[in-house]
Amino acid sequence: MVALTDQERAMLDGSDGAAVQKAIELLVRYADALGADRFVETDNVAGVPGSSTPWIKQYYAADGGDYRAVFSRYDLDSDEVVDVPRVNAFSCHLQGGMDPELWAEQGFSAEAHANFASDEAQVAGHGIQVLKTCTPYLAGNVPVMGEHCAWMESSAVVYCNSVVGARTNCEGRESTSAAMLAKRIPDWGFHRDEFRxxxxxxxxxxxxxxxxxxxxxxxxxxxxxxxxxxxxxxxxxxxxxxxxxxxxxxxxxxxxxxxxxxxxxxxxxxxxxxxxxxxxxxxxxxxxxxxxxxxxxxLNALGRSMVVDFVMLGCPHYSIEQIAQAARLIEGRRVSANSALWIFTSRAVKATADASGYTAILSRAGARLMTDTCSSISQAVPAGTRVVAVDSAKQVHYLPAIMGLEGWYGTTAQCIDAACTGQWRGALV
Amino acid sequence: MNDAVFIDAPITLRGRGIVPGVAEGEALVTRETISGWGGVAPMSGTIIESRHELRGQSFAGKILVFPGAKGSSGWSSIFHTTRLAGTAPLALVFNVMTTKVALGAVVMRVPSVTELDRDPLELIDTGDRVRVDGDAGTVTIWKFSV
Structure with missing residues (x-):
């Protein structure tokens, strides 16, 4: 059984309110499953708190079907619905489901966008930073060496531990949402020297x-x-x-x-x-x-046809350096009428791309610079897509499987060439 | 199930229960780790990962016996959604503890056992009848034989 401090025991007793009580209850179940002896305090949490599809809201219709119901019943795995106050830890929202402006082009309905916008207003209202990216370390949340974090997003977790030397396990939605309230996470795994x-x-x-x-x-x-x-x-x-x-x-x-x-x-x-x-x-x-x-x-096992009708870049979300490179590669060319090029990044980096002129260059070439999501997360690809090319091993691992597509992996230059010619000419050299 | 095709003497493994409760059913066994998000379609409980040996098979209503979790941090969320969709496994038996599988098991609320005294992947085959006791931390196996 996880040992509790006086403060943690008080949380369990409800001294910090019902939401914190439900949060620490879930964290205790989780710590006991792991076999953790204690909690560490964290003030750096990255998750996807309370964001949900209409299907999940509908599932909790009897509880009101709103953000509060989803946060209580799903995020905190609570058997009762509680009021969720502003969170206590420094917290950010990772990637989301659609671009906040180009959602119609991604194939989303006005109703789906309204659901997205409503969740985002709730996230902001709960004091959670709306970073909307898988790369929080490029958008305003850069941990420091030794800092105890509670992060989701496997690519961000491995960056946090390996490159920064901060400490996080690969947390999940429920543990991060609970940690935002309780500021605790089990002292297990990468929080401990011997595990690293x-x-x-x-x-x-x-x-x-x-x-x-x-x-x-x-x-x-x-x-x-x-x-x-x-x-x-x-x-x-x-x-x-x-x-x-x-x-x-x-x-x-x-x-x-x-x-x-x-x-x-x-x-x-x-x-x-x-x-x-x-x-x-x-x-x-x-x-x-x-x-x-x-x-x-x-990586290219699912590639057959050389006719590429979609190129997706930005997994993990492109840095400003990568957007600049993509703009240089495509300047003076145009995306083929038979193909499409979507590049994904965070809102913070897109603001810099806008100011630096890259968004305009990409737009003139027929490419789209999108934020918040990616094709795997949003399950959004241009209509009729059969063959996708990417410069990300992670994306080619996931996207063809999720969407039933053929997939090619290559360099950024090979991908941009494929977008402009509609042909895959990548090869290992 | 026809009891006549199960060997009478059960095998019992002892380990650590991480989610309480008892469930009994048919085993679905894989020697490959399982990705949640991007690896499982939660509405049907089907494995969708390219090149996975269980690709196309559903764990809904089965005792899922597997090495452990891998991949995206959406693991718990996908398995949590199977609970809502009614496609969750009946129980989990696994070898390697990770935050993904621990949290997924907790929020799925199905009996789950790990740290067993013998390797469940060696002793359990798909189709065997298995009883998972998350309170006692035991896994009991009735071998299916033809």
Missing amino acids: RGQHRVQVDVPVDDIFEWGMLGYYVGIAVQDAIPVLDGHIGPPNLIRHKHFGAAAASSGGVEMYHMVGITPEARSSEQAFGGRPRGETFVYDSTARAETYAA
Whole structure:
């Protein structure tokens, strides 16, 4: 049983109100399932609090079918509906279901948009930052080393642990919504030093030096180590934010990697010894040209037709640097009449893209810069889409399966070329 | 189910119950970890992940025996939705503890057991009759044989 402080026991007794009581009740059930001994305090929570489809609201129609009902019964898994006050922790809302302006083009009805807008007003009203992105670290929530966080979104979690050195497990909707109220999360997993040490070694024998290569390496690593913690060493090119973003998203999707070490690169791996921290070293995996070719083939396993009718970029949400690159690649060209190009980012980054002229360049070329969501999250693709091309290993892992499409994985330049020609000409070089 | 096709002497595994309650039914076993969001269609309880060995099969009303959870943090939310849709598994038996599977089991509210003294993936086959006791932390198996 999880041990409680006096303050936590008071929460359970209802001293901080019914919503906090329901929140800590759920967190106790969760901590006991994990086998956690105690809670840690957190003041940095990222989730999707209270946002729901009309289907879920309808399910709780007898309770009023509103935000309060969904937050109580679904987010807090409470058997009774309670009043939900402004949240107590610094909290943000991750990605959402549609673009706040281009929703009709994404195929949503006015009713669906009204539901979206109503939930968003509730989120804001509850004191939760409306970041609406899978990349909170690019939109105003950058944790610091050692900070205890409670984050959802596997690509953000792996970034938070590995690149920043902050501490979070891969939380879920219910645990993050509860943590927003109770400011607690079980002291288990990545909150604890011993859990963060490396388990398997990955020797990188081929040069890995752009997001296409980092994405493939991440996909390989996830398949190799599943949900263990890899320690990578070898020919890893100069690190930057977007390379880590694509590597981590891929590794979290193909396996369940929530933290990785790269020797000499990530903050808890100044040396291989530090990364393993005395833990017994498990297997060694070698990423060589054969492994690279097999990974490429796996990522393109659902590609058949060379006729590409949709290109989706922005998984995880594009940084301003990537939007600038996309604008440079497409300037002077046009998206094919037989294809479409949607690029996804956060509202914060889009504001910079607007100011920097990139949104206008993309728009003139027939591309769309969208926010909040992606095609997998929103299940929105242009009407009639059969074959999609992406520059994200994570997105090609999910989107074809979710939407029943063929999918190609390639470089950003190959994807933009496919959008402009309607033809897939990607290949491993 | 016809009892005649089950071997009489049951096998009992002992572990740790993480969600209380008792359920008995037919096992659906996979040696591959399961993705929730993007890997399961919650309205039917069907595995949809590309290349998954259970692709196209539903766990609704089955005892789901699997190594553990992987993938998106939407795991709990997808399995929570199966509870609402009436497509949840009857119980969970799994090996590797993660926050995803712990939270998913808690909000799905189905009997769940882990940390077993013998590997359930070695001892349980799809089609076996299994009783999961989340209070006692036990899993009892009646082997299906033809």
